[in-house]
């Protein structure tokens with residue numbers, strides 16, 4: 001109770017989800033489909049997951065209704081409509097998604113339209129598989145909705161499916177996951193549970209990522225990174241994200257930028273801006289990094305051999321001020337007030 005006796009209550013809501021974790025977990029998928037009582041599976045996979053999709057298709061045999069190999073980033077509704085047509089033609093009663101956030105997003109969109117059960121088999125660290133959030137795009141406009149029914153009921157984490165991630169994607173996708181954990185630490189609705197998830201996720205990513213970048217095919221490091229990304233995804237599901245996600249959403253939507261690369265290059269700049277106003281996050285990240293989190297994360301981000309600045313991603317410098325003003329005009333919880341002047345400086349640094 002606060003001094004004026006007004007109750008100070010935070011609601012921590014978890015979403016029912018069955019999670020399988022471990023090397024070879026993908027071989028359990030046919031059994032999981034049986035548990036769901038499904039007879040006709042639509043298999044959604046990106047080309048990067050073709051080998052795993054082929055293997056699953058064979059294991060499913062006559063229970064495979066159809067395959068759809070065309071998920072696209074940010075879930076365009078036109079692509080979802082194509083997949084819906086296949087569902088109509090084949091009588092599919094369930095969907096399995098293998099791939100990054102794009103494949104998982106499509107399965108969520110299909111499930112939202114049909115109520116069909118979904119099994120998500122992520123191959124990146126995006127975390128979408130454990131969130132009740134769906135972002136969809138139509139005519140270049142992204143709309144996001146949140147509904148517990150959107151979250152996949154079954155998630156299969158098989159670290160062997162992440163061994164093919166190129167070094168660049170490993171780095172940017174890990175920093176994308178780290179951003180979920182960091183924002184949960186300074187979230188207004190953080191609880192003891194989300195603090196624990198976020199701290200463990202950040203520790204796993206920051207200690208394991210350098211080793212995995214040195215030896216991308218080492219399964220042990222991959223296992224810990226994937227587990228950390230799972231916990232980070234739970235942070236994304238259970239807390240309100242702050243400035244980092246607002247910036248990524250505004251910049252990504254305005255200029256059509258790649259998801260993980262954008263998150264990766266922004267994070268150190270947002271840390272530098274927010275940590276002075278977020279003592280708990282600062283203390284925990286300092287303990288994990290044994291130094292200055294801004295320096296450590298910045299060094300990791302700059303080691304990417306792809307674009308590491310907004311300028312290199314193709315953002316026009318004269319477009320930064322408008323993004324800063326738009327964000328400053330929509331107040332939302334953040335440890336430091338996001339004023340347009342200061343935000344413009346942050347974006348110019350990132351440019």
Ligand code: NAD
Nearest residue numbers: 046048073074100101102123124126128131133164165259
């Ligand atoms: P992605 O799914 O678009 O994948 C990026 C690229 O990596 C693709 O070319 C893909 O084929 C390839 N790839 C994926 N896994 C691979 C692997 N193991 N080996 C080799 N290549 C691989 O990108 P993403 O960053 O995973 O997801 C981004 C999408 O997810 C966006 O649409 C974003 O909006 C969404 N997202 C949603 C949520 C949510 O909670 N709703 C959370 C995070 C991300």
